[in-house]
Amino acid sequence: MSPSRRMCRYLTSYLTGELDEPTLEAFERHVARCRACQLALAEISPAWEALIQAEPSEMDVKRAEGWRDEILGRIVGSRGAERHRRMRMASRERLYRAWAYAASAVAIAASAAFVAARTEAPAAYGPPANALAALSSTPIADVAMKPMNPGARGSLYVFRQGPSQQWVVVVEGLAPVSSPGAYSVWYVHGNVHELAATLRVDPRGVGIAMLPSPPREAEMVGITREPDAKDVRPKGTRVLIAKLPRNAL
């Protein structure tokens, strides 16, 4: 099951109000690209909304009005600096369209070939993919990840293929993890960790994963070793981390 599909199981908890903030936010982003959740929500959320909705009384109206300046002052005041950053970011809106998680076989082959060419990875990636990569991919960024474990090495690559971007992480020197454990790749902003992919390494400690485009506010990408690949929040140990390349966003 892909990391994205794992989010589907939170549909009911989303409605009943049981998700913590990071999971809630991750689920809301997940819905934007999950047709199954969209259909399920359209089917059941109106009934739930009818249950929890409440008509405001005169007292609610007066209270809300009385609190307005204080509440908005706190919110906007505390985030004033970020406001300017957001205004700048707005013009980039179109760059952040949700991108389907599953990458095409061509993209994987092309990405792997580029990596193979850059890192002299084992010949498993092979000349045909190399040739394909040369024809179809334009490298945009190549970021070395900072190791948090001795011996771990990793890179984040961003390619342009036609109108879309491909995000790929490649790692070496990681200890293989037996199931149900795995390495998880996260997009990080503030204290929010959004699961981007699960990464498994071969017996030589080499692994590759295609990532969805990062959310707009993401600042970092990190890899952790998790005891359970199903976890959608990091519980394990940090292995590699890198700032996202701004020129690719």
Place this chain on the structure above:
Amino acid sequence: MHADEDLMERIAAGDADALRELYERHAPRVAAIARHLCRDPEMVKDVVQDVFLRVWRTRSYNAALGPVSHWMAVVTRHIAVDHLRKAKGHAPPLHLDVDLHGALDARAESALVRADLARALRHLRPEEREVLVLAYAHHLTLREIAERLGLPLGTVKTRLHRGLRGLRRQLSDYPEVEP
């Protein structure tokens, strides 16, 4: 008047005026939902503030989540339940009998709508109604419901889904409560 979705786009771009407009439009309803759950006016105020802080801080709202008003109702419930749990130290509510009429009457500002809901709920299978009422009226988590009823978590989720689907079918006979 701007559509809610337009306001959300402007808020995402850092437009404080749009946040103010959204607040003026939705804060009373947010306060009403919070009041039904929390009662304590200070906690209600905290919930209202946290809801609009979330609107301002995150940009995770998208059209797939439904109309802005629906999304804000769900977010309000999340935040209010979170406040309640922190205040109560995760203790489950003491009153756990499924009292459909009591639960609805306590929220009966809109008597007709609530009467329709009560009628619609009565048409559900008892086991589905039980899960639905425990979840929305007694604010139990799915896991708490599973423990209380001695059911697997998956069964509770299935019953909740079926209950909501059934409720929607029932409510379609009552156009006044259709969104």
